[in-house]
Amino acid sequence: MSLVLTRSLAWLLVLPLAGALVGVDSRLSVAASPRPAPVRFVADDYGFTGPDHIPAGLTSIQVVNRGQDLHHVQLLKLLQGKTAGEFQAALKANPGRMPSWIQFVGGPNAAEPGGEAVATMDLGEGEYLLICLIPNRAGVPHLALGMQKTLSVKGADSAPQAAPQAAVTITQADFQFTLSKPVASGSHTIRVMNHGTQPHEAVLVKLTPGVSAKEFAVVAESGSAPPPGQFMGGVVGLETGGQAYFTAQFEPGHYGLICFFPDPATGKPHLAQGMVTDFTVD
Ligand SMILES: [Cu+2]
Structure with missing residues (x-):
């Protein structure tokens, strides 16, 4: 019901604009075509x-969390014709070390139980895996508990989608986040770009008043207690040069961006090297 309503409202907003642009520049009217509903995965x-198969192109992936634990969707592209079976064998042989023939291509980051998150990426044709890298209380990543699924990306859907209009860009580096400008209250699309040399993620959290993002991250890392705040999605691991978009509803308050990805040199999460940022929405 609400999905139908949302889509019909999108048409209402888009049609007059598309009509006004016809005859001016056909590429602009393509840019105004409505965005398809996200591809939905239940965790x-x-x-x-x-789904097991989706078309290539700019794609919004939604994770709907029906579990009791936190979940995200990390999309991995399998290179060199490797298979899901070979991925499992490689992890078994070298636990905790990702094989060199996978590529981190984003995906919606952590959604609370009962919640959801969406991220948008340009997916090329190929074989992918959806995995969840979030650990359980014992520190075992959900991936090792069976949380992985194959996804085949093939062929193109209808007209190519224009890139979303981002209100703010978050740039990732080794090891920090930089916001292009302050985030205003309201629903905004945020672009995430990895300019670092390692894969990075952006975990968006809303912080309990008086708590820093670092404090939140330390509690979340330890798994000893529920962290003081709420997970609000973001984008999971992106390779160097990669980019993705996510949309979130920002109420006034304090927020954090955190990268839990490990530094291969030290084994420590990037947040321990400074990849954790606080920001305020007025
Ligand atoms: Cu990082």
Whole structure:
């Protein structure tokens, strides 16, 4: 019901604009075509259900968390014709070390139980895996509990989608986040770009008043207690040069961006090297 309403409202907003642009520049009217509904994957404890095949191109992936634990969707592209079976074998042989023939291509970051998150990426044709890297209380990543699914990306859908209009860009580096400008209250699309040399993620959290993003991250890392705040999505790991978009509803308050990805040199999460940022929405 609400999905139908949202889509019909999108048409109302888009049609007059598209009409006004016809005859001016056909590329602009393509840019104004409505964005398709996100491709939806349901996460539970511990697995994903959703489509096995989707078309290539700019794609919004939604994670709907029906579990009791936090979940995200990390999209991995399998290179060199490697298979899901080979990925599992490689992890078994070298636990905790990603093989060199996978590429981190984003995906919606952590959604609370009962919540959801969406991220938009340009997906090229190929074989992908959806995995969840979030650990359980014992520190075991959900991936090792069976939380992985294959996804085949092939062929193109209708007209190519224009890139979303981003209100703010978050640039990732080794090891920090930089926001292009302050985030205003309201619903905004945020672009995330990795300018670092390692894969990075952006975990968006809303912080309990008086708590810093670092304090939140330390509690979340330890798994000893629920962290003081709320996970609000973001984008999971992106390769160097990669980019993705996510949309979130920002109420006034204090927020954090955190990268839990490990530095191969030290084994420590990037947040321990400074990749954790606080920001305020007025
Ligand atoms: Cu990082």
